[in-house]
Amino acid sequence: MNFWLTGCARVLKPPGSDGYSCRVDEVRLDPMTVAEFDDRLPSLMHAYVAEQIRAGNWGSADADELAQLEQRRLLPRGFATPGMHWYVARTAANQVVGYLWLATEPSDPRAGAAWLYAIEVESDWRGRGVGHRLLDAAEVEAQRLGAASLALNVFGDNRIARRLYESSGYEVTSLQMRKPLT
Numbered sequence: 135m136n137f138w139l140t141g142c143a144r145v146l147k148p149p150g151s152d153g154y155s156c157r158v159d160e161v162r163l164d165p166m167t168v169a170e171f172d173d174r175l176p177s178l179m180h181a182y183v184a185e186q187i188r189a190g191n192w193g194s195a196d197a198d199e200l201a202q203l204e205q206r207r208l209l210p211r212g213f214a215t216p217g218m219h220w221y222v223a224r225t226a227a228n229q230v231v232g233y234l235w236l237a238t239e240p241s242d243p244r245a246g247a248a249w250l251y252a253i254e255v256e257s258d259w260r261g262r263g264v265g266h267r268l269l270d271a272a273e274v275e276a277q278r279l280g281a282a283s284l285a286l287n288v289f290g291d292n293r294i295a296r297r298l299y300e301s302s303g304y305e306v307t308s309l310q311m312r313k314p315l316t
């Protein structure tokens with residue numbers, strides 16, 4: 135699988151700037167290699183751990199241990215775990231701009247939704263429409279894998295990701311709430 139997405143109609147103003155500088159219209163999605171996976175996984179897990187701590191789900195003391203347990207649960211066979219799909223996104227000039235991690239039901243992807251386990255844009259490329267291009271690509275790829283819908287989890291305080299999903303037509307299906315008592 136290797137395709138280009140072009141012709142984004144959105145006009146984005148990069149945060150903190152008055153005008154428009156550079157919008158990314160073309161993103162190519164390539165399957166990740168094992169070497170890229172080995173290189174990328176620690177950072178994806180690190181971001182996941184940081185969000186769990188920030189959301190108050192995990193304490194910072196046991197976060198590393200919990201992350202390792204979670205990684206073993208999700209990826210018992212690492213890169214080769216059935217139903218896990220990894221991608222690198224590149225511009226027309228071959229610059230790496232982001233990453234996707236999709237999960238489908240290994241035995242029958244048509245049985246349910248595909249899950250977007252991770253979407254990440256390289257920090258220098260954020261705010262230029264790459265997130266939208268990546269999400270479009272994730273939907274195309276999930277359909278190609280046989281899924282009828284794409285689901286995801288997002289932490290409440292991740293405003294930019296929530297904006298991305300909401301403006302792309304994603305609706306809340308469940309909601310966790312918490313009030314600190316001390």
Ligand SMILES: CC(C)(COP(=O)(O)OP(=O)(O)OC[C@H]1O[C@@H](n2cnc3c(N)ncnc32)[C@H](O)[C@@H]1OP(=O)(O)O)[C@@H](O)C(=O)NCCC(=O)NCCS
Nearest residue numbers: 149253254255260261262263264265266288295297298301
């Ligand atoms: C979330 C993420 C993928 C978004 O990618 P991005 O390329 O910056 O997003 P886009 O430029 O496509 O913008 C998406 C939307 O957020 C808005 N946005 C982007 N940066 C913003 C900022 N700093 N402040 C406010 N709004 C912002 C855009 O205007 C756009 O809004 P629209 O949908 O109404 O057009 C990226 O920020 C990222 O990699 N974050 C770290 C990893 C992460 O949190 N992943 C999501 C886990 S659920």
